[in-house]
Amino acid sequence: MKKILLVAMPLLLMSFTAQAYEMGLTGGVVTTALDESNSKPELDGKAGYQLGVLGFIDVVEDSFFRTGAIVSNRKFDADLTATVSLDAELMSLEVPITYLMMFSDYAGLFGGLKLGLNLSDKCSVSDASFKCDMDPESIFYAANVGGHFRFVPDFGIEVEYNLGLSDMAKDYKLKNSLGVGIFYLF
Numbered sequence: 001m002k003k004i005l006l007v008a009m010p011l012l013l014m015s016f017t018a019q020a021y022e023m024g025l026t027g028g029v030v031t032t033a034l035d036e037s038n039s040k041p042e043l044d045g046k047a048g049y050q051l052g053v054l055g056f057i058d059v060v061e062d063s064f065f066r067t068g069a070i071v072s073n074r075k076f077d078a079d080l081t082a083t084v085s086l087d088a089e090l091m092s093l094e095v096p097i098t099y100l101m102m103f104s105d106y107a108g109l110f111g112g113l114k115l116g117l118n119l120s121d122k123c124s125v126s127d128a129s130f131k132c133d134m135d136p137e138s139i140f141y142a143a144n145v146g147g148h149f150r151f152v153p154d155f156g157i158e159v160e161y162n163l164g165l166s167d168m169a170k171d172y173k174l175k176n177s178l179g180v181g182i183f184y185l186f
Helices: 002-017
Strands: 021-036 044-060 063-079 085-102 107-125 139-152 155-164 167-169 172-185
Touching (some): 021 063, 021 155, 021 167, 044 085, 085 139, 107 167, 139 172
Antiparallel strands (some): 021 172, 044 063, 063 085, 085 107, 107 139, 139 155, 155 172
């Protein structure tokens, strides 16, 4: 909780001094790959979803501080044996802390960090004799880079790549994730 407050304080201060800003809604799909230890089964990432809000605060001309709050649902599955399968889900609240540089009115690149707070996990196994536990870490983080493309001034897509810098669950390091989403600014 202390880490989230430390991140939130500068964001609040910057928002008071900002000259202009834009807010928007976003939604899309996300896939995730995990590195596992030898003691855990190998999980394959499936398509999940993400929904949230984005904020863009002017820094200098054509440059923005990009942040928001995004709820992500990440899904995984594994074959434990030839007849036993495992399905798992992690739900998290993620905050991008990135810098967006627009190269034209309709295209830009962003980069920075993405902080995540795991909210819940679900795990099910097709055979009750197998144990199912994800044991998620409370906080995880990743390096975040992507492209921001506007088709019209208030509507577009973002494509982002996250390189994991921490564990997402016990014995599962966040390797990388790829997300594609649409946004609408208001």
